[in-house]
Amino acid sequence: MSEVKKINIALLGLGTVGTGVYKVLKSQQEEMPCKIGAELVIKKILVRNLEKAAAKVDDPSVLTNDWNEIIQDGEIEIVIEVMGGMEPAKTYMMQALAAGKNVVTANKDLVAVDGKELLDMAALNQKDFLFEAAVAGGIPIIRPLKQCLAGNHLSEVIGIVNGTTNFILTKMTEDGMEFADALAMATELGYAEADPTADVEGLDAGRKVAIMASIAFNSRVTFQDVYTEGITKITATDIRYAKEMGCHIKLLGVARNTEGGIEARVHPMLIPSTHPLAAVNDSFNAVFVHGDAVDDAMFYGRGAGELPTASAIVGDVCDIARNIRFGCTGRISCTCYKNLPIMKIEDVRSRYFLRMQVEDHPGVLASVASVFGNNGVSIEKIIQKTKRGDLAEIVVITDSIEGRHFDDSLKIFASMSMINEISAVIRVYGHS
């Protein structure tokens, strides 16, 4: 063992994920020399509050609140950023790469917006910038897309990449709960944050879609390019109707590489109960991929949490350690060598589920059908569901149509006196 190389690491942040990384590196300490031919040593941990952090580590002398102690330490070869947020995380990572250090991060907010800048800085310095943990937590997805599936033209990446909303939708599906109650339960159990906006509005999922699309299609997609729509308007009624049609409602992150450009979007969707994604429940995540060679594949697991996220980070660290040993850091850098257009959401084709409360008299169905017809929307089926007093509920499933045509129809419905309420608009997976 005398020849085993020692690789020094700095950890930025000692919150949930940072603590997980610390634990996993400790637990793997003895095996690493055999596994990767190197000893991994946490030399410094950057924290805000030294006293509070001291309780979390064996040896508090590794703690510092001074970034200079890390950036100026030439012995530190890997920096793991788990502080989160845009700044100072970005500055620290740019400086680390510029100083010839390799960087691992779980920071999806940053990678989804400034990924190119960080990857370019890594390439310039022939260092690694890895972020497996930024998408779907512990689930291996970045490395499989970049390496294992490199022989494919990937056409579709669809994921359940937010555990909070999947937990909420699972409760609504299995127990018939309404959104507000399921959210309250998620908050109580610690699955939802005090401010759940980023989760329930699809923003968190949108960041992951940007990262996955960029890698899958070899063309840069940033968070700003992703259409996001959350689950706050989904009701127990919608879920019940979906079930009747053999479907589950899931919040899906969808990235598709089409002739018209890249589709990148997050929204709730009716998906057939036989689809592998429909069986992904509770806070689990999964990413479904279609490629011309591999056909369908799916990756399933824990999308968040202390140890699952740490698992992904330590996997990246091991990869870098191997690269350091073999002198080949920077071996895989940015793979966005195309410049494909991003489709506007109005141009994206989809099927739609529409639920409305209408006046219960003859001719209403015909009027609805005629508005759709005039706007180029063909209908797969239209069903009158229930009557309540003078009102009837109707449900329409459209064929696959451009978003703009559906939106145009909706605007007209909103102005029609015989239509009392547009209760739900949800996209439907697949083609009719």
Place this chain on the structure above:
Amino acid sequence: MSEVKKINIALLGLGTVGTGVYKVLKSQQEEMPCKIGAELVIKKILVRNLEKAAAKVDDPSVLTNDWNEIIQDGEIEIVIEVMGGMEPAKTYMMQALAAGKNVVTANKDLVAVDGKELLDMAALNQKDFLFEAAVAGGIPIIRPLKQCLAGNHLSEVIGIVNGTTNFILTKMTEDGMEFADALAMATELGYAEADPTADVEGLDAGRKVAIMASIAFNSRVTFQDVYTEGITKITATDIRYAKEMGCHIKLLGVARNTEGGIEARVHPMLIPSTHPLAAVNDSFNAVFVHGDAVDDAMFYGRGAGELPTASAIVGDVCDIARNIRFGCTGRISCTCYKNLPIMKIEDVRSRYFLRMQVEDHPGVLASVASVFGNNGVSIEKIIQKTKRGDLAEIVVITDSIEGRHFDDSLKIFASMSMINEISAVIRVYGHS
């Protein structure tokens, strides 16, 4: 593009998988320089029948039936072996590695038996020996286990890794077919070979279990170490009873790292319908993994076929091409640095489902329970199912017990006159 390196490849075999590799490399030809910084050129294809093969390629001048033309060609840096079988595949690969060429193979038969020898030869020459396609076809599993999950102590790898038997069991489950009829259907549809033994007896799955266990637990497991039991005795009745208990019957490859040693086995098993593996149907494969950091994860997709298998092979080729460019071939070699004992199947603990035809008179249940009791087998439940004339059918589910104790009980049952037939013995997933 003037600096793009050209990497010459030899393909050994042009059957189903070889043709797939040829197609995928052609289809990716233009993108590869951007994707991996190298041009991949098929310089030679080794075939038995030059004339027959000529119809399958654009330029028949790459075809040869002389191995010397490949092994003596110093320009060939990667050899892809897709001939199958033990010899001459093994000799060719050993010679290629010894000559300083990198090798990719889909040959599970060989890797499951002689993997160590091949990996040692690769390490000695600092070349890559990769075999992602040998387990679960197109599904990324070897690289995720070796790299992405390197921060874990993996305790369990359970897979549906044979598409033929999964198709048969799906038909038996969904349509109530008996084994022979479902097998006939699988043969007709091309899912089963003329001699289906390796599939239906679990031998093919056993080879994959050996490979996965070796990688997951960092300790060599060969095919000879794997207990195998097929699905030929499973009946529609067993599947119906399993359903009543909320279970599916699947042929599972199970590898577990326990305190007593490594369990490596293939056999049918009742698995709860809520388990992600239960939803893996038709000819799809999936591998379910449990690690101390990542918790549960699953990898799902096509376990065989021309293009899915080629997808995995080309992924390996891309990895090697990147290593060649950066001068770091041999970067990841054998990771079996432990020498864990393999448990005998008699020592492995499991729950059991037992179905028997017994004489219908008082005291039989008591006798059965007493035999189990005397042999240290505790019972979770015992149910009398149906009566047919003088006979009654009883079903027993045991607690988790050692195989030897169950076997001892079975031997006694076989000798008891009141027991007319032991109709089914199937293991049950999980602990009671």
